Amino acid sequence: xxxxxxxxxxxxxxxxxxxxxxxxxxxxxxxxxxxxxxxxxxxxxxxxxxxxxxxxxxxxxxxxxxxxxxxxxxxxxxxxxxxxxxxxxxxxxxxxxxxxxxxxxxxxxxxxxxxxxxxxxxxxxxxxxxxxxxxxxxxxxxxxxxxxxxxxxxxxxxxxxxxxxxxxxxxxxxxxxxxxxxxxxxxxxxxxxxxxxxxxxxxxxxxxxxxxxxxxxxxxxxxxxxxxxxxxxxxxxxxxxxxxxxxxxxxxxxxxxxxxxxxxxxxxxxxxxxxxxxxxxxxxxxxxxxxxxxxxxxxxxxxxxxxxxxxxxxxxxxxxxxxxxxxxxxxxxxxxxxxxxxxxxxxxxxxxxxxxxxxxxxxxxxxxxxxxxxxxxxxxxxxxxxxxxxxxxxxxxxxxxxxxxxxxxxxxxxxxxxxxxxxxxxxxxxxxxxxxxxxxxxxxxxxxx
Numbered sequence: 001x002x003x004x005x006x007x008x009x010x011x012x013x014x015x016x017x018x019x020x021x022x023x024x025x026x027x028x029x030x031x032x033x034x035x036x037x038x039x040x041x042x043x044x045x046x047x048x049x050x051x052x053x054x055x056x057x058x059x060x061x062x063x064x065x066x067x068x069x070x071x072x073x074x075x076x077x078x079x080x081x082x083x084x085x086x087x088x089x090x091x092x093x094x095x096x097x098x099x100x101x102x103x104x105x106x107x108x109x110x111x112x113x114x115x116x117x118x119x120x121x122x123x124x125x126x127x128x129x130x131x132x133x134x135x136x137x138x139x140x141x142x143x144x145x146x147x148x149x150x151x152x153x154x155x156x157x158x159x160x161x162x163x164x165x166x167x168x169x170x171x172x173x174x175x176x177x178x179x180x181x182x183x184x185x186x187x188x189x190x191x192x193x194x195x196x197x198x199x200x201x202x203x204x205x206x207x208x209x210x211x212x213x214x215x216x217x218x219x220x221x222x223x224x225x226x227x228x229x230x231x232x233x234x235x236x237x238x239x240x241x242x243x244x245x246x247x248x249x250x251x252x253x254x255x256x257x258x259x260x261x262x263x264x265x266x267x268x269x270x271x272x273x274x275x276x277x278x279x280x281x282x283x284x285x286x287x288x289x290x291x292x293x294x295x296x297x298x299x300x301x302x303x304x305x306x307x308x309x310x311x312x313x314x315x316x317x318x319x320x321x322x323x324x325x326x327x328x329x330x331x332x333x334x335x336x337x338x339x340x341x342x343x344x345x346x347x348x349x350x351x352x353x354x355x356x357x358x359x360x361x362x363x364x365x366x367x368x369x370x371x372x373x374x375x376x377x378x379x380x381x382x383x384x385x386x387x388x389x390x391x392x393x394x395x396x397x398x399x400x401x402x403x404x405x406x407x408x409x410x411x412x413x414x415x416x417x418x419x420x421x422x423x424x425x426x427x428x429x430x431x432x433x434x435x436x437x438x439x440x441x442x443x444x445x446x447x448x449x
Contacts, residue, residue: 041113044122045292049274053281057112069106072272076388080162101125101132109160120153121391130158142444143437155393155415156432165397165407171438177406179427184404186357186369187380191236204235212240213247227314238262243312259306267306269384275304294330302328318350321361332421337362340425360404366390368399408435
């Protein structure tokens with residue numbers, strides 16, 4: 001018997017295992033965390049950015065942590081007064097529902113790495129999941145007689161979690177709204193309540209009053225100082241060292257922490273959205289080239305931070321509201337914007353032909369203004385979580401569309417498959433009957449009384 005021949009398979013096997021182990025160990029130590037080689041399957045649109053950070057969702061080498069879902073989505077569910085909250089199923093009156101479907105667990109309906117079973121919004125339940133609890137809905141609501149289970153989540157009908165623009169009282173209250181509101185104006189932004197430096201300022205600074213450490217004689221320095229002197233920062237007495245640090249700790253390119261000092265609320269919104277979720281998980285910033293949506297090739301390797309949209313010295317929010325978006329986004333909706341009536345309104349505003357707040361920029365809809373009342377102080381801020389109202393589309397209704405349009409027109413427009421790609425340039429060709437259903441139901445209830 002040839003001993004060498006009998007040993008060879010063992011040597012090859014052990015050698016191959018050693019090489020493979022070294023390879024996997026090396027990939028696991030990569031800066032982004034685990035490599036795609038460890039993924040059991042593709043992740044959804046909502047999570048693919050952080051798929052390299054296994055621990056964001058999983059126990060080490062184990063199952064998904066239910067709490068990890070709530071860490072990211074719990075705040076939004078609370079704000080929306082979740083229609084199917086865990087508390088609902090903790091109620092003994094609903095305990096029998098859990099024998100049919102474990103509706104008190106996020107991962108009952110949302111399982112990652114199963115693209116073949118995943119539909120809109122990361123749902124991995126069959127389309128008829130509503131029937132587990134609502135098979136006899138037509139007995140209570142005759143308007144639903146004969147409707148297919150495939151219509152439950154149609155735009156303007158029902159959502160599992162967020163129905164803030166769809167519940168009966170709201171639909172009835174806004175049943176008669178016009179298609180276009182007269183003299184629609186957005187509220188003007190107020191200074192950030194976190195901006196302690198700005199709040200204490202009384203006199204604007206001139207370019208000669210800068211405290212930076214740069215050769216003033218250079219053309220670049222002169223341009224930077226002139227931009228800064230005309231900005232909101234100089235007007236609020238925010239000098240160079242507030243962001244760049246003192247002479248001994250000077251940073252030519254300060255990071256996001258310097259912005260957060262005054263703009264904490266905006267930073268929190270940024271980290272909660274698709275633009276900043278990688279940074280929130282300790283990963284390198286998102287780059288447009290990593291996106292699943294069409295992006296401008298020239299911007300593929302930009303890193304998404306505060307200064308990606310806000311030029312650091314002139315702080316021109318008008319540029320951030322449109323041009324910063326279009327320098328990256330190249331999907332049909334974005335490309336159609338400059339041919340839309342919304343853009344015409346925006347140009348009228350920034351040219352001074354229309355009042356402030358009357359234009360519609362990208363940020364008007366995707367980073368809407370929010371009014372907050374705290375401690376007797378009312379502030380208007382910009383929501384920097386640009387994905388907060390994207391899905392389901394009805395989330396856009398209350399905080400965006402209804403600033404200018406009636407509810408009926410809003411729902412019809414959001415439901416029209418042609419209007420989204422055209423940047424809502426035109427009128428809806430579809431009609432959603434939800435409002436009529438509510439009015440009919442209430443009319444029937446009055447007759448019975």
